[in-house]
Amino acid sequence: MPQTFAAPADVAVALDRAGYLADTGVATAAFLAMRMGRPLFLEGDPGVGKTSLAQALAVIAEAPLIRLQCYEGIDAGQALYDWDFRRQILHLRAAGDSSDPSQLEASLYERRFLVARPILQALEQSPAVLLIDEIDRADDEFEAFLLEVLDDNAVSIPELGTIRAQTPPLVVLTSNRTREVHDALKRRCLYHWLAHPDFAREVQIVVRHIPAAAERLIRDVAAVVGALRDADLLKPPGVAETIDWTRALDMLGADALTMDAALATIGAAIKYHEDQLRVTRDLLPDLIERLG
């Protein structure tokens, strides 16, 4: 890593410069992950900024962000490496019968015929930040495989040899808790639960993203969203929704949250029909009145 940090506060400053407002918890987690070389396991409601934290970490580490989106049935061929069989066949055809067979066979398994998938890319391009997104969607076979790679920071390819990272990548795993991730994997990681930001921090975050929006509007939206998070909705709005909603209102030229403007743009914040009905009918009038 190009820059070494002496304390979590330095990480917070750097993350701030990268556009991510980190509280002490996030800053300490990032600091320890970098210093101890441990993967960071992030959980939290959708939209609290798990992915954007990984992006900001890539910025402060001055390293590329390599993302692996997990899904059911993902296997080593999609996560690690694969041989480009079509090109190998073409190579074989082009060579014809002319050359020496053993030499031809060796040339079939050169690096240029290897397709690097995200994990191998992260090992090859070190330093790198590897984001393994929604690990809970992959199945447990994949977890076991991941455990092996993370332990060694190396991949052994039978035909080619072992590829080892010069600097181990900074690994960020995220999970939405659709199933329990195996404890053996979690144990190797630093576990951080990302909570929704408090009012003041949320206002700061939105200001950072939409500097042109009226301050009154930002405060109104943050206050209403904060109240909606406690209202037992199917899908409570995250920070991403606060930003989207403020942006939508700002584009319509609003400089404060009014009932009409809120109704016109509610789809930016509330994504379930049942929730929208409840919010627009029962909750919003009261909340907007309280804004004063």
Next chain:
Amino acid sequence: MANLDAVAVLTGFARALRAAGVAADRARVTTAVEALAELDPRNGEQLYWATRLTLCAEPDDLPAFDAVFGTWFGRRPPPLPRPAASAPQRRLAPVRGLTAEVAGDAADDEDDVLRTAAADAEILRHRDVAGLSAAERDEVHRMIALLAPRIAPRRSGRSTRARRGRVDVRRSVRQMLREGGEPGSLRYARRSERPRRLVLLLDVSGSMAPYADTMLRFAHAAVRVRPASTEVFTISTRLTRITRQLRLRNPERALQAAGAAVPDWSGGTRLGEALRAFLDLWGQRGTARQAVVVLASDGWERGDAGLLGEQMARLARLAHRVVWVNPHKGKDGFAPVTAGMLAALPHLDALVAGHSFEALRNVAEVIARA
């Protein structure tokens, strides 16, 4: 803080955390020591984060962690860590033994003994578990432990090699490569199968007390068969996840651990609210998706039956099958008339009995066919 001191303090702290149900095992304590070495342990905030990041494993751990952290580091650490046994151990609600008929009188010849024993087992299978003696219940529990409720698989996103199906391009080409680039026979693949998730929601409120123990044993048997794809929750006034506790091999220890984890044993029933908690925290995120959800309850709802109906509709939209096990269904003159049962009925795929071993065997079959 010298390193040795840190180890001693953290070991005690981790022991207190484990007593409170947090997953602070040995490997994690080692990580915590490493983390503290990178930070300033005299700084309260850094101490908090270094230990929280390394000793916790899920959001459920956080409230317990905060409480233990407060008592442990808020004051001076006590000279000796409190032993785990001093934590109040909750016992399982005993199953009410009503009329304890002694199974079979002393018979005259051996043949008779055998015949009566067989007949007893046969009768026992159909008897209501609420009316069994302790010995008979033990026998039924042994039978339930062997039940192994297995669930029908579903097709997964992964594919496996097969004799026929779609052409597996990668393997076909690889084969071709092996034969020096000559096109050979094709290779095929089909979608593989994965176990479908099974979710058991067990009502452990007061009115279900005679059956709760038996249902828990059934759940334990299910978890033992498919530990990775089975989830168990108890519902009463609130929702408690007991999957982790039921993974213990020994049924008695598993049930004891589960009993200790459930704070509202034999409490009131707020099915609608508990179900909403399940759907919000687990179900909607994926636990209930494509799963077979089994809800064991008598449908006595103290709360709002309308809410229960809404949440059942939500559950039915997410789940593959919703099965309601009602222990009273096996009794004569049963009609689903309780408010909760009526609200739930339109959203069920099956309503089955669960009062005897035979009824539970039937539940296992319904699950297997789902």
